[in-house]
Amino acid sequence: MENILQQLSLCIERGKVNKVSNYPADMKDLPGAIELTRQALDQGISAKDVLNSGFLPGMKIVGEKFKNGKIFLPEVLISAKAMSSAMELLKPYFHSGEISYKGKVIMGTVSGDLHDIGKNIVKMVLEGGGWQVIDLGTNVSAEKFINSINSESVKVVGLSALLTTTMQNMKEIVHRIKTETNDVIVIVGGAPLTKEFADSINADAYFSDPQGMLDFLNQKIIL
Amino acid sequence: MDSIISLKQSILKDFQIDYNDCSINENKIIELLGYNDDTVPETVEESVKYILNELPGKVKLHSGYKIFNPRKVILDNNKFIIDNRLFNCGKIIYSSLKKSESISFLVASIGKEIENWSRHFMDNNEMLKGYLIDKIASELVEQLADKTEKFLEDDLEEIELKATNRYSPGYCGWSVSDQQNLFSLLPSMFCGVSVNSDSLMTPIKSVSAVIGVGKQVEKKDYQCSICDIDFCYKRERNA
Ligand code: B12
Numbered sequence: 001m002e003n004i005l006q007q008l009s010l011c012i013e014r015g016k017v018n019k020v021s022n023y024p025a026d027m028k029d030l031p032g033a034i035e036l037t038r039q040a041l042d043q044g045i046s047a048k049d050v051l052n053s054g055f056l057p058g059m060k061i062v063g064e065k066f067k068n069g070k071i072f073l074p075e076v077l078i079s080a081k082a083m084s085s086a087m088e089l090l091k092p093y094f095h096s097g098e099i100s101y102k103g104k105v106i107m108g109t110v111s112g113d114l115h116d117i118g119k120n121i122v123k124m125v126l127e128g129g130g131w132q133v134i135d136l137g138t139n140v141s142a143e144k145f146i147n148s149i150n151s152e153s154v155k156v157v158g159l160s161a162l163l164t165t166t167m168q169n170m171k172e173i174v175h176r177i178k179t180e181t182n183d184v185i186v187i188v189g190g191a192p193l194t195k196e197f198a199d200s201i202n203a204d205a206y207f208s209d210p211q212g213m214l215d216f217l218n219q220k221i222i223l
Numbered sequence: 224m225d226s227i228i229s230l231k232q233s234i235l236k237d238f239q240i241d242y243n244d245c246s247i248n249e250n251k252i253i254e255l256l257g258y259n260d261d262t263v264p265e266t267v268e269e270s271v272k273y274i275l276n277e278l279p280g281k282v283k284l285h286s287g288y289k290i291f292n293p294r295k296v297i298l299d300n301n302k303f304i305i306d307n308r309l310f311n312c313g314k315i316i317y318s319s320l321k322k323s324e325s326i327s328f329l330v331a332s333i334g335k336e337i338e339n340w341s342r343h344f345m346d347n348n349e350m351l352k353g354y355l356i357d358k359i360a361s362e363l364v365e366q367l368a369d370k371t372e373k374f375l376e377d378d379l380e381e382i383e384l385k386a387t388n389r390y391s392p393g394y395c396g397w398s399v400s401d402q403q404n405l406f407s408l409l410p411s412m413f414c415g416v417s418v419n420s421d422s423l424m425t426p427i428k429s430v431s432a433v434i435g436v437g438k439q440v441e442k443k444d445y446q447c448s449i450c451d452i453d454f455c456y457k458r459e460r461n462a
Contacts, residue, residue, distance in 0.1 A: 015266070023266040072257040074267045077351040084348055112421030117357045120345055165399050165422045 004043070005054040008036040008086075012058025015078030017085050023078070033086035047093035051130070055083055059128040063211050073121070080124045101132035103221060106148050107158045108140035110169045115162035118190060122158060125210035131217060142176040149181050156221060158213065159203075161190040171201040178202060185221070187213055230293055230325055230382065230436075237287030237414055238374065242279040245370050247363055249275060252355075255362065270352050274359055282363065283334035285414040286371040290327040290379075290436055298323060308404040312433070313396040319387050319443065323435030327375060328405055329389060330414045331368040332429035333360060364428045372434065379436060387435035388442050392422075405431055 010016075011033040014024050018032035031039070040050050062079045065071045093099045105126055109119050116138045123133045134152055136144055145157060157177060161167040167190065174186050188203040189210075198206030207213045252271050253263050297304040301317040303326060304310070312320065320326070337360045345353035368389070376386045393399035402422040406413070416429045424431065 015264075023264070025265060073354065074256055074351055075264060077354055078264065078266060080350055081348055112419060113423060114425065114427055115423075117341070117354065120350070121354070124350055163393065163399050163421070163423060169421065 004036060004040050005045070005049065007031075008033060008040065008050070008054035009058040009061075011036060012055055012079055012083050012086070013061045015075065015082045017082045033082040034089070037086040037089045041089065047090055047099045051090060051099055055086070056130050059083055063125070063129070063214065067211050076128075077121075077124070080128050083128055102130045103156065103217070104132045104134060104152060104154045105156045105158060105217070106134045106136060106145065106152065106154050107160070108136035108145060109138040109160045109162075110166055110173055111139055111141045112169050113161050113163065113166035114138045115160075115190075118162070119158075119160040122160065122189065122210040122213060125214055126158075126217070129214040129218065131214075142173040145173060145177060146180050149177065149184055155183060156185045156187065156217065158187045158189065160188075161193065164192045167192050167197065170203070174201050174203050187216070189213065230290065230384070233292045233295070234290045234378075235287070235410070236289075236374075236378070237285070238371065240284040240286065240367065240370065242282060242284060245284055245363070245367050247275065247278075247359065247366060252359055252362065255358065256355075267351070267355070270355050271359070274352065274355055278359065278363070281336050281340050282360070283336070283415070284331075284363075284367050285334065286329070286331035286367050287414050288327050288329045288371060288375050288434075289409060289413075290375075291325050291408075293325040296323075296325050298326075305408055308408060310401050310404060310433070311398065312390070312401070315395040316390045316397055316433075319390070320433075320435035320440075322437055322439040323387065324384070324437035325435075327386075327434045327436050328409060329368065329371055329375065329432045329434060330409065330416055330429070331364055331371050332414050332416045332424075332426055333364045333367060334415065334428075335426040338427055360428045364430055368430045368432065372432075375434060384436055384438060385440050386442060387440045389432040389434045391430060391432045402431060405433070 014027060016024060016027045016032040018034040019029065021032055022028055037050060040054065041047065059079060062076055066076050090099065107119055107123050109116055123135055126133050134148060134154065136148055148154065149157065159170050159173060161170055170188055177184055177186055185204045187205045187207065188198050189207050193206055195206045205216055207216065249271055253259070253268065256267065291305050295306045298321055301314050302309060302311050303320065305326060337356060341353045341356040344356065372389050379386055390397065392401045392405060399422045402418050406418045416424050416426065418424050
């Protein structure tokens with residue numbers, strides 16, 4: 001069991017999706033994340049073990065390598081693809097309740113702003129870390145955040161902005177989330193933001209990168 | 224004085240540029256991603272190749288500039304005014320513009336389709352391609368702006384005028400909200416670009432800038448050393 005989960009973890013780390021994928025060259029013709037996940041489940045290894053001892057350790061190593069400058073964003077995305085491809089096989093177990101996400105997070109780019117690449121990367125990193133992300137897209141109003149918080153019973157929201165102008169729209173959104181919902185943690189990010197700005201609008205936290213938010217969620221949030 | 228006479232009225236030009244006149248180089252992209260020839264993962268290299276191959280069919284390179292009639296332009300006290308519209312460009316940019324006889328605006332955009340193309344990959348578990356398209360598109364629009372800047376300089380040279388560096392609202396301490404005034408002095412949808420009430424341009428891959436024009440002005444190495452904005456990337460691009 002150990003062995004197959006370790007192999008799975010390595011496939012995620014290296015971004016080996018399935019047997020036919022030629023990347024990485026030194027793993028050519030070997031089974032990939034998809035085959036190993038299927039094999040593990042067939043062998044009776046629980047979905048929980050596949051997730052916690054196969055997928056997540058792989059992505060954790062990727063996150064650390066990225067943080068230490070050993071790899072760049074493209075490699076994180078390659079690993080994320082391997083993980084999400086294999087994750088499809090675990091979907092039924094999420095539905096049945098046999099396994100669950102660490103928690104649910106709402107992400108959106110604030111009103112007036114249409115820049116979504118940064119937010120998409122945050123989403124992907126959080127998913128890779130075992131969190132479920134509800135992506136509200138771009139140009140998201142306070143109203144829409146609040147409706148989604150209520151309908152999805154979510155306790156953590158991440159807001160993104162590209163410009164100093166649209167960043168100002170975060171102020172009203174944070175204020176309304178704080179006054180119209182209970183105990184929701186608001187995390188902000190995006191190129192022009194600073195910790196000082198985040199503090200000034202009463203956001204609970206600011207991170208310059210997705211890994212910072214993931215570490216924060218993993219350490220601080222128990223849902 | 225000759226130059227002012229030859230710039231009696233505003234000049235407006237726009238260009239539809241062929242992709243081949245403004246292409247981007249694979250190695251440059253690899254380098255921008257943080258790699259070199261030896262370290263780039265094959266799949267990244269292949270994806271970049273694929274994207275660069277398809278790119279010409281996905282972009283519409285549209286750019287232009289407007290040089291204002293010098294009589295409409297006033298430069299004073301870290302600000303400039305054109306046609307009664309005030310631009311608070313701040314100390315850093317003003318110091319470069321102050322000897323200008325006139326001001327020009329530049330707009331460059333590569334169109335909207337590229338956004339859908341990137342999103343299509345993002346939505347289909349191809350984050351790498353989605354991200355690379357976004358990155359390449361940003362580089363392309365900067366190159367288009369460089370090319371347009373060159374057109375402007377060439378045109379100015381004919382009337383014996385020179386240009387300053389180009390400065391964009393949102394850089395060097397100049398507020399992005401001055402985009403409102405900038406676009407109000409250009410024809411509507413100039414180069415296919417519009418600006419919303421939060422000063423964001425659509426299509427996203429668009430750039431706007433101001434360039435000072437005159438006999439006495441000069442283009443310098445970008446003046447990062449006198450600016451203290453630490454989240455600015457020009458510092459890296461010009462390093
Ligand atoms: C590439 C780029 C462009 C490209 C593409 C822009 C785009 N949106 O696609 C082009 C050349 C078109 C461009 C144009 C402009 N740009 Co520009 N651009 C950048 C640059 C260099 C990188 C942005 C980017 O795509 N990064 C890559 C993505 C992946 O990163 P990201 O979105 O920041 O997200 C990461 C983090 O911020 C974080 N994150 C993001 N959201 C969240 C949310 C949470 C909750 C958390 C925890 C983390 C998080 O995680 C992400 C992944 O690491 C930045 C400077 C910089 N170094 O960031 C300037 C920058 C964003 N631009 C800036 C400006 C001013 C402009 C223009 C207004 C200039 C002009 N007048 O033409 C225009 C506006 C364009 C428009 N449509 O209106 C300013 C914005 C600040 C300001 N003054 O408002 C910046 C910060 C540059 C600066 N002055 O230092 N730009």
